[in-house]
Amino acid sequence: MKRLEGKVALVTGAGSGFGLGIAEKFAAEGAKVAIVDIKEEAAKAAAHQVGASALGLAADVSKTADVKAAVQKTVDAFGRLDIVVNNAGISHRNRPMLEVDEEEFDRVFAVNVKSIYLFAQAAVPVMRGQGGGVFINVGSTAGIRPRPGLTWYNGTKGAVHLISKSMAVELAPDRIRVCALAPVAGETPLLATFMGEDTPQKREQFINSIPLGRFSKPEDIANAALYLASDEASMITGVVLEVDGGRCI
Template sequence: MSNRLEGKVAIVTGAGSGFGEGIARRFIAEGARVVLADINGEAVSGLAHELGDASLAVTADVTNKADVEAMIAAATSGFGRLDILVNNAGYTHRNCSLMDVSEDDFDRIMAVNAKAIYLSTLHAVPVMEAHGGGVILNTASTAGLRPRPGLTWYNASKGFAITATKSMAVELAPKKIRVNALCPVAGETAMLDRFMGEDTPERRAMFKATIPLGRFSTPDDIANAALYLVSDEAQFITGVALEVDGGRCV
């Protein structure tokens, strides 16, 4: 590792598992101190115990204003600043007809995948601006770029994340805050069975057949891309929605 994030302080939401855990591990390996935020407090507490003093666990519902305020405060009180915010927490309905998604599921999808970006931005931007700038990274999806039947309302929420990213990038540029998005293809995470509808060899083969490189994404794939976009190597990159998808969107 090359300490590409030495001296940086980051928050990663949804850090208790999947892409969020992979991103948090990689950031710490590269020298960052990281607030591990997740609605599953037990998961992030265990991860923080493993990762040591460079990490801090916070139980947070990213759709709740008070929890988001506390999450941002944990970074400033625990580590003294905030340089990087990764809005990674996500939720999806099960792959099915758009007519069969419940209103409760719809509301939860929009709260976790859209409102959470709004809330975290309101509280993180003043902190970043006070320290001369920062980076916001939103986990979107290939679903927001090439939507397909079965995940319509999830697709729509990720379209929000992509458009919000681009608009935020332009508006926050004068504050020296860069904003980018990651667009993973379906990955080996706990939500994979919901994306597919059911986790069977046949469904896996069907989904993999749409990915030219022939496999799902992994937390390491997403962590590597996230590391680049938040590092100083990407200091002139803002407003992009980076496809990490094995060629899925070609």
């Protein structure tokens, strides 16, 4: 028996990086998957890559109408919605905190944090109607052990972690579980933004800060998401699971 047989999942930011890895893993384990990304081409290409059980949807996760439409289209296509993975995220480039302007600050909070509010508004009623569901919110080691130069991004991830715990206690009576993942720096297009500059020296400096001695990979994050989304984790809610090679010890 596949671990997500019969489940319907929606994964945001699944046109690339961790989200794509999560969508691929979920589909391989039997889920039907809505792949949501602000880049329409990327969403469609990812859905094509994942196969017949996937649907590619263009949406900006910081926009109410887009989020509502993505949830509605998923339910229309697959008949239900069991798992929402709030993975889409952005950062300002690593630089001194006072150099990040207000517009960029607002955008990082809208994409990383407001999106969770919007998906809760759209998906909780669906899950309540079905008798349960799971949210997995992608936080970061940045929200536990912050690095300099990423102050405002770090703050969004601290918010992701606390919102996940608070949603978990508030939604537990509805049998809706809410967990967060805290990946360490990973091999995705976002990595250069976190490092400030992608040089062999910077890579070495980051890797030296991770006890297991490597960057995380989409498959590492997907394996953790799979466990938390599956019924194997039915007694687990409100955790922030570090997928970090020991970075936060």
